[in-house]
Amino acid sequence: MNGNEERPVQGGQFEMGWGSDVIAQMLRDFGVDYITLNPGASYRGFHDSLVNYLGNRDPEMLVTMHEEHAVAIAHGYAKVADRPMAVAVHSNVGLMHATMAIFNAWCDRVPMLILGATGPIDAAQRRPWIEWIHTAKDQGALIRDYVKWDDQPGSPEAAVESMLRAWQITRTAPHGPVYVCMDLGMQEQRLDAPIPIPDVGRYAPGGDPVPSPSDLAHAVERLLNAERPLILAGRGTRDDKAWADRIRLAERLDARVLTDLKAGAAFPTDHDLHPLPPIKRPSKAACAMIAEADVILSLEWIDLAGTFKQALGHSETEATLINCTVDPYLHNGWSMDHHILPAADIRIMCRPDSLVPALLDELGEGKKKSAWAPIVAEPAERSGGDALDYQDIADALSAALGDRKSTITGVPIGWPGYAWPIKAPLDFLGGDGGAGIGSGPGIAIGAALALKDSKRVPVAILGDGDTTMGINALWTAAKYGIPLLIVVANNRSYFNDELHQERIARTRSRPEENRWIGQRLEDPVPDIPAIARGFGWQATDAVATKHELQQAMAEAVTNVAGGGQSLVDVHIMRGYDPTVVNPGGMDKSG
Ligand SMILES: Cc1ncc(C[n+]2csc(CCOP(=O)(O)OP(=O)(O)O)c2C)c(N)n1
Ligand SMILES: [Mg+2]
Numbered sequence: 001m002n003g004n005e006e007r008p009v010q011g012g013q014f015e016m017g018w019g020s021d022v023i024a025q026m027l028r029d030f031g032v033d034y035i036t037l038n039p040g041a042s043y044r045g046f047h048d049s050l051v052n053y054l055g056n057r058d059p060e061m062l063v064t065m066h067e068e069h070a071v072a073i074a075h076g077y078a079k080v081a082d083r084p085m086a087v088a089v090h091s092n093v094g095l096m097h098a099t100m101a102i103f104n105a106w107c108d109r110v111p112m113l114i115l116g117a118t119g120p121i122d123a124a125q126r127r128p129w130i131e132w133i134h135t136a137k138d139q140g141a142l143i144r145d146y147v148k149w150d151d152q153p154g155s156p157e158a159a160v161e162s163m164l165r166a167w168q169i170t171r172t173a174p175h176g177p178v179y180v181c182m183d184l185g186m187q188e189q190r191l192d193a194p195i196p197i198p199d200v201g202r203y204a205p206g207g208d209p210v211p212s213p214s215d216l217a218h219a220v221e222r223l224l225n226a227e228r229p230l231i232l233a234g235r236g237t238r239d240d241k242a243w244a245d246r247i248r249l250a251e252r253l254d255a256r257v258l259t260d261l262k263a264g265a266a267f268p269t270d271h272d273l274h275p276l277p278p279i280k281r282p283s284k285a286a287c288a289m290i291a292e293a294d295v296i297l298s299l300e301w302i303d304l305a306g307t308f309k310q311a312l313g314h315s316e317t318e319a320t321l322i323n324c325t326v327d328p329y330l331h332n333g334w335s336m337d338h339h340i341l342p343a344a345d346i347r348i349m350c351r352p353d354s355l356v357p358a359l360l361d362e363l364g365e366g367k368k369k370s371a372w373a374p375i376v377a378e379p380a381e382r383s384g385g386d387a388l389d390y391q392d393i394a395d396a397l398s399a400a401l402g403d404r405k406s407t408i409t410g411v412p413i414g415w416p417g418y419a420w421p422i423k424a425p426l427d428f429l430g431g432d433g434g435a436g437i438g439s440g441p442g443i444a445i446g447a448a449l450a451l452k453d454s455k456r457v458p459v460a461i462l463g464d465g466d467t468t469m470g471i472n473a474l475w476t477a478a479k480y481g482i483p484l485l486i487v488v489a490n491n492r493s494y495f496n497d498e499l500h501q502e503r504i505a506r507t508r509s510r511p512e513e514n515r516w517i518g519q520r521l522e523d524p525v526p527d528i529p530a531i532a533r534g535f536g537w538q539a540t541d542a543v544a545t546k547h548e549l550q551q552a553m554a555e556a557v558t559n560v561a562g563g564g565q566s567l568v569d570v571h572i573m574r575g576y577d578p579t580v581v582n583p584g585g586m587d588k589s590g
Contacts, residue, residue: 003061006375012055016194019156022185022535023115023180023523024049026163027587028058029200032113034077035059036450036476038097040090041316043185044115047088059086060481062449064442066087067094069473071177072442073449074112076409077233080450082237084170091118091134091184095122100436102177104443106146109330111175113166116140118152120185131184141148145334150179151567155186156195164203172205173351182269205421209326209350213359219322219346220362221353222295227254227371230293230319233266233352234301238425242353244317245300247271249356252363255297256287261417262302264430269422275375277417277579284584285377287311292372296322299352300327305340309367310426311584318344322354324348333444337434341359347467375438379416384573388549391577393461393487393570396549400557405456409444412489413496414576415478438469441486445477457560464490468526471535477565478536485560486532486567487553490542491574493523499581532567542569 016025021253023046027035050061067089074085089098089180095116105112118139119127126135136142140150149169153162157183166178181421210566223229232251233495236242246266250257250273257267259278267274276285290296290311298304305315305322323344331338348355382389397406408428410421422428425431429447432439444460453460467488477484493516501515529539538559543549556566575581 004156005474006056008051008056008134008469011052012057014523016053017191018045018049019159019185019189019191020045020049020182020520021053021191022156022159022197023163023182024054025197026160026200027086027305028054028242030167032059032284034062035086035088036062036064037088038067038075038090038094040094040117041130042091042119043088043182043187044113044536046115046182053366062476064476068438068440069445069470069476071112071114072107072439072470072473073446073476075101075105075108075110075439076443076446077447078175078446079108079443079447080238080407080426080447082239084113084416085410086113086115088115092136092139092142092220093134095139099143100434101439101442102143103146103335104229104432104434104436104439107335108404108435109327109549110177110433111170112177113170114147114177114179117184117187118181119183121183122185123202123216125185127296140179143510145332146180148176148330151185151215152181153186154183156189156191156341156470159186160195160197162201164198164283166572167200168203168205173208176327176330179377190537193305209353209456210354211348211350215346216358216362219348220296220359221324222320222346223253223297223359224363224368226253226295226320228293229253229295229297230289231257231371232298232301232304232307233257233259234299235263235430236266236300238264239353240425242305242343242356243425245356245360247416248360252367254368254372256289256293256372256375258289258377259498260302261411261415262431265425265428266299269417270425276377276420280580282307282311283378283579285375288585289375293319295322297322298324298554299356300325303339305342308342309340315340316427321349322346324352326349326351344436345510361555377418378579380416381577381578387573388544388546388570389573389577390489391419392546393489393548393572396546396553397459397487397549399554401457404557404561407451408455409447409458409460411461411550412466414489414580415461416577416579418579426451426454437463437466440466441470441473444484444486445473445482448477448482452482457557458483458524459485459487461487463492464488464492464497464521464526464528468521471528472533472563474532474535474537474567481563482576483560483563484565485556488528488569490528490568490569490571492571493521493574494519494521495574497578499576501537503513529567537565537567539569542571545570
């Protein structure tokens, strides 16, 4: 990929002769570009197929230092590409390491094909000790509650159907990871003759469902009669046409639009119809806007009724609610990531990208004038004093980027929505889905991999806790020449939890000043730039003044734009932006 390709001798010059060759061949037939992995003997047969049978291309292996990163990279890739890549994890222990990242990917509704291994299932074939401790009777049970589907095919012939089904299911909305566990005996079975693989195109997922004519007519009538229509633009795709359609719809209806920092870019935040910064929790002005709307169109908004509960004090809105979502097709009752069940007047179970053009067709030409009074965002109150804050990071980044386009792959918890304008689908990729920290670096690397030829500068802005937990992901970016800038918003603390301790102490009338105990990342402060350099990255020592920040950022952006990997460690205020600490709404529990 960067001249560092690992090319096997005689790579790709063998006939399909072993069970695992079939699986490898199918990845190629699917058009999978990359497979992230951490190796293990349970899939030594499959590893051989990737190296010798396929020649380590299409897909190419990307080695990671932890299975969590292998999955997080596929997660970040799917966030940009809207399509899956593959991951291979060792039998049970590798999968155990991968679990949190799989949960994040599930909650973020991204597609991904995970290959695992076990066995041999036939005990008579098992090597003593290691293959016994690495065989589980139902390995998929470890993750079944947060993947869409899993299987453990019993023969190479059965693996063909298993892979076809996995590939189809992961690419059918709502998306989510799928898992195929390869019995070691099946992988290492010698084939008498190559196994025919059907035309994989005939197993493609169907087109997206469209709204029923009656739902559509009903929705159009409500939207046309709305005085103050509000669009809650939640989880979407990176598709340019869908982006343009959302803008046309808002303009046609003179609606107001709100977006969510937990989801990727869904609407230009500097558009007149998007008057408030994107939110994680509703700001005071966002609460007022939600309360004033008489018709709300939710486009796959994450935790819709929870947002109403925060904004209105109760989970049902009095406005007419049109709820467009496919998410309920995924809910399974193990995790509560389905959130509060929203009451809705019209429930349209298709993807927003299918509803919005249908609405535009029905609405036809013209421009409605709504009755919204001007909406004024609260002025930003910065609280860093002499210390650097989030806006300082944004300002330095913006200056260093100049005219270059960037993709922000993630932001830390205390990041204010006003700090960075979002103008295009690839400008911002949203959150990690499951709030499992340690995922930030891996997701960023996966996103950067998918952006490699886009001319965009990928930038991850991460907390120090998130960065240090996932720090050995960095090596993979250096090894494979994946350009990426990581900016650490370093408050030397698991600060989110300091706020929780403060609230608990307040409730219990105990000393709030003890909130820091058991939370600080200091004595010593981890030398993150030194660690990054150790993994082959460019990183200057931590910066704490505007001048140092600007210099470090300029050097870093130049390096990344030239294909390198840079980390800027910014010692910022120990606090969140005031808009994040004091959101609006009735529920202040944080
Ligand atoms: C795997 C995991 N462990 C622990 C937590 C609990 N937790 C949530 S936020 C947080 C602190 C994150 O620290 P950092 O990334 O530095 O962000 P900060 O709040 O300091 O900006 C922790 C420990 C979690 N969400 N995920
Ligand atoms: Mg921190």
